[in-house]
Amino acid sequence: xxxxxxxxxxxxxxxxxxxxxxxxxxxxxxxxxxxxxxxxxxxxxxxxxxxxxxxxxxxxxxxxxxxxxxxxxxxxxxxxxxxxxxxxxxxxxxxxxxxxxxxxxxxxxxxxxxxxxxxxxxxxxxxxxxxxxxxxxxxxxxxxxxxxxxxxxxxxxxxxxxxxxxxxxxxxxxxxxxxxxxxxxxxxxxxxxxxxxxxxxxxxxxxxxxxxxxxxxxxxxxxxxxxxxxxxxxxx
Amino acid sequence: xxxxxxxxxxxxxxxxxxxxxxxxxxxxxxxxxxxxxxxxxxxxxxxxxxxxxxxxxxxxxxxxxxxxxxxxxxxxxxxxxxxxxxxxxxxxxxxxxxxxxxxxxxxxxxxxxxxxxxxxxxxxxxxxxxxxxxxxxxxxxxxxxxxxxxxxxxxxxxxxxxxxxxxxxxxxxxxxxxxxxxxxxxxxxxxxxxxxxxxxxxxxxxxxxxxxxxxxxxxxxxxxxxxxxxxxxxxxxxxxxxxxxxxxxxxxxxxxxxxxxxxxxxxxxxxxxxxxxxxxxxxxxxxxxxxxxxxxxxxxxxxxxxxxxxxxxx
Numbered sequence: 001x002x003x004x005x006x007x008x009x010x011x012x013x014x015x016x017x018x019x020x021x022x023x024x025x026x027x028x029x030x031x032x033x034x035x036x037x038x039x040x041x042x043x044x045x046x047x048x049x050x051x052x053x054x055x056x057x058x059x060x061x062x063x064x065x066x067x068x069x070x071x072x073x074x075x076x077x078x079x080x081x082x083x084x085x086x087x088x089x090x091x092x093x094x095x096x097x098x099x100x101x102x103x104x105x106x107x108x109x110x111x112x113x114x115x116x117x118x119x120x121x122x123x124x125x126x127x128x129x130x131x132x133x134x135x136x137x138x139x140x141x142x143x144x145x146x147x148x149x150x151x152x153x154x155x156x157x158x159x160x161x162x163x164x165x166x167x168x169x170x171x172x173x174x175x176x177x178x179x180x181x182x183x184x185x186x187x188x189x190x191x192x193x194x195x196x197x198x199x200x201x202x203x204x205x206x207x208x209x210x211x212x213x214x215x216x217x218x219x220x221x222x223x224x225x226x227x228x229x230x231x232x233x234x235x236x
Numbered sequence: 237x238x239x240x241x242x243x244x245x246x247x248x249x250x251x252x253x254x255x256x257x258x259x260x261x262x263x264x265x266x267x268x269x270x271x272x273x274x275x276x277x278x279x280x281x282x283x284x285x286x287x288x289x290x291x292x293x294x295x296x297x298x299x300x301x302x303x304x305x306x307x308x309x310x311x312x313x314x315x316x317x318x319x320x321x322x323x324x325x326x327x328x329x330x331x332x333x334x335x336x337x338x339x340x341x342x343x344x345x346x347x348x349x350x351x352x353x354x355x356x357x358x359x360x361x362x363x364x365x366x367x368x369x370x371x372x373x374x375x376x377x378x379x380x381x382x383x384x385x386x387x388x389x390x391x392x393x394x395x396x397x398x399x400x401x402x403x404x405x406x407x408x409x410x411x412x413x414x415x416x417x418x419x420x421x422x423x424x425x426x427x428x429x430x431x432x433x434x435x436x437x438x439x440x441x442x443x444x445x446x447x448x449x450x451x452x453x454x455x456x457x458x459x460x461x462x463x464x465x466x467x468x469x470x471x472x473x474x475x476x477x478x479x480x481x482x483x484x485x486x487x488x489x490x491x492x493x494x495x496x497x498x499x500x501x502x503x504x505x506x507x508x509x510x511x512x513x514x515x516x517x518x519x520x521x522x523x524x525x526x527x528x529x530x531x532x533x534x535x536x537x538x539x540x541x542x543x544x545x546x547x548x549x550x
Contacts, residue, residue, distance in 0.1 A: 010322075019323045082381065085284040085316075086337045087309040147508040187491035233287060 003088040007096025011070070015104050020069070024062055025108050031058045036115050046123025048115060050132055055112075056199055059144060060173055064165025066104055067148025068158045069229070070097045076156040090230045096224060098142075098149055105141040110152045129205030136202025138194060139215035144169055146222035153229045169195075198228070237262050237389055237419040238283060243292035244443075245278050246344040254293070254443035260389075265415040267434030268423040275443040276423035277317055280393050283421070284314040297388055310338070313382030313418075317393040319374055323367030327358060329376055330366060331384055338385035352380040356410065372403035379410065390414060392422040396429060408433055462502045464510060464529055471520030472497040478516045484509050496525070 009169040015021040032055050074080040083093060119125040148165040155161050176194020179187040191197045198211040238260035245253040253275040260266045268276045283294055285305040291393060291484045294301045297311040322330060331349045353359045356376040361369060366377060375395065382390055395411060396404045411431050412419065422429060430437050431451045439447040439454075447454060468475055476490045479499060484507035491498040503509045510527065517524055 002339070003337060006333065010325075010333050013329075014322070014324055077323075078318065079322060081281075081286055081316045081320060082314065082334075083288050083337075085309055085314045086334065087306050087339060088337055089306070106505065119430070 001175070003092040004099065007088070007093055008100045011097055011100030012103060014069075014177055015066075015100070019232040021107075022067070023103055024065055025111070026102075028058060028062055028108050029111050029149075032112055032113075036112075046119045046125045047064065048119070048130055048133055051115075052137070052203050053200075054063045055137075056140070056173060056195070059141070060169035061106060061166050062108070062217070063101075063141065063144035064148040064151070064169065066101050066108075067145055067152050067165060068162040069152070070101060070149055071152040071226075072158045072161045073153050076158075084230075091227050092228045094153075094223060094230055098145060098226075100147065101145045102142055105145060106138060109137055109141070124165075126205060129203070132205045132207050133203045135207055136211070139202075139219075140199055141223075142214050143195070144221045146219045146226070147172075150222050150226050150229070151228050238294070238296050238421060239357055240279075240283070240294045241292055241431065243289050243294055244280060245275075245282060245287070246290040251443045253282070253289070256440070256443070256445050257292075258438055258445065258448060260421050264436060265411070265420045265422070265434050267430040267437045268421065268439040268440060269425065269427070269430050269437055270423075271425055274440045276440060277393055278392050278438075278443075280314070280421070280423060284312060285309055294348075300491070310385070311387055312389045312391055313385070315378045315386040315390070315392045315395055317397065320400060321366045321377060322376060323365070325366055326363055327352070327366060328362040329378055330377065335384045336380045340385050341448055348384060348386070352383045355381040355383065357406070357414075372399050373408075375403070375407060376410075380406070383414070388419060390418045390420045390422075392420065393493075394423055394425075397425065401410055404429075422465075422519070428506060455464035464503065464513065464527065466498045466499050466501070466513065466517075466524060466528075467526040468499065468516070468517055468522045468524055469495055470497070470520060474520050475499070475522050478520050479513065482509055482512045482516060483486045 008011055019021075032051070035054040035058075036048075036051040039054070043050055065078055071080075074083060084090070116125065133139075148161070151165045151168065152158075152161040155164075172193070172195045175190045176196025178195065179190035180196060180200075192214070198214050201208050201211050238458060239257050240256060242255050242257055242492070244251060244255050248384055256275075256279065260264075268279065270276050278287075282289050283296060285301050285303060285308050288302055296308045299311070300306040301308050325333070328349065328352055331352065335345050335349060350359075353362050356379050358373060358376050358380060366374065369377065369532065375398075379392075379395070382392070392411070396407050399407060408429065411420065411422065422434070430470070437447075437449065437451055437454060438445055448535065472492050475497065476488055478500070479485060479488050479501060484504045485501055486504055487502040489500040489502075501509070501513065510529070514524065
């Protein structure tokens with residue numbers, strides 16, 4: 001199990017040794033700040049709910065950029081070979097990489113804490129709702145990263161990994177948005193698969209076990225699939 | 237230390253490795269020699285647990301490569317072809333990462349890394365970023381990585397490819413030194429390399445083992461004819477005729493250089509005709525200035541073996 005930590009540490013270092021981490025954090029901060037100020041101006045409410053709704057859109061585009069290099073780069077440069085011939089299990093490699101991307105994701109959203117300070121200054125925000133939103137944001141990040149990791153595992157090309165990841169996340173967002181407010185088994189199924197509804201509950205300040213289970217189980221399933229994909233070179 | 241038993245690996249319809257068996261004994265340097273695409277890398281990847289075999293078994297240090305892969309991986313140091321490294325890391329940082337990955341205890345790590353840096357002569361670049369290093373240095377960083385957990389077995393895939401002659405010499409020297417403490421399996425398609433560092437050679441072609449022996453034994457075994465080269469002062473015409481008459485001589489090639497004559501005499505396999513040649517030349521009033529037996533190099537053997545194979549298949 002110590003190898004997870006070793007892989008995690010290397011991956012985090014790799015993010016911050018390249019411009020990737022800084023660019024992503026800067027882009028996210030600019031856009032989330034923009035949406036925060038716009039929504040605050042329109043609604044005049046001291047809440048994060050409306051600006052976070054837009055945040056999901058930015059995250060759908062930025063998270064695949066975080067994850068694109070994780071396995072695609074190793075596949076391309078061949079470093080996967082020394083890595084996998086070291087005494088580490090496939091799970092340790094995949095999970096270490098997952099955790100490092102998740103950590104970067106959390107570092108990326110950390111500056112939004114400043115908005116809370118600002119809200120507290122101009123009004124009286126509902127802290128419970130804000131905490132619930134952050135729990136949702138972090139859980140959603142895990143899901144987004146596992147999707148990006150999956151795409152990165154099946155290709156050698158980082159750009160392809162990013163583009164497919166973005167498309168997949170936007171589809172998940174869109175099917176949730178489009179079916180929201182509609183009834184019937186078909187829409188209910190889409191609502192369940194899509195990320196929007198689950199995310200919306202958190203921003204309202206409700207931590208529903210169903211939504212937590214949705215994110216956690218979906219993430220776990222995807223990580224399991226990625227481990228299988230990494231392992232699959234052993235069958236080919 | 238390594239035991240390979242009827243190993244085969246199939247890609248779609250093509251056998252990359254086709255039913256090979258061999259053993260590597262403790263403390264031995266075994267060379268896997270073959271043209272590109274012969275199945276050397278595939279064999280090594282199976283032995284290092286990177287990919288499984290289609291059929292057959294292999295054990296490394298007593299552990300099965302498929303069932304006991306983690307234990308196998310603890311025993312080996314593997315240098316893949318072209319030495320893939322993380323370009324953004326520094327040399328020492330990379331080795332420290334690899335040492336941790338290979339579960340080297342914290343207390344030993346620092347001394348072990350320094351020792352490897354020293355052994356591979358990369359102490360002076362230890363704080364340099366790997367991406368800025370030359371090919372020769374990268375190769376040595378890769379070698380240092382294979383040594384860092386002090387494995388019993390080293391598996392080196394084309395360790396000298398893409399290096400300049402000086403670097404090749406250094407790397408070979410290093411491998412030779414390492415051979416004193418480790419069991420080494422290395423692959424190459426460069427013949428002099430095998431002659432210089434390997435105790436035993438396996439020649440592999442199209443996934444099959446075509447020959448396996450010590451380099452010098454291979455040379456004697458496969459000597460199809462033995463050639464004698466002589467330089468003689470005297471009447472060339474007369475000497476040529478008398479040489480051709482010696483029993484066992486297949487062919488005499490004569491280069492007339494006026495006073496001096498050069499002959500290349502091809503004798504039948506296993507016949508030593510040198511004394512007869514001497515007596516004949518003396519009889520014809522010739523003076524021998526030089527006589528030597530042309531020994532066949534591994535290069536010729538390699539060429540012969542791989543060519544024979546091709547002729548059969550065509």
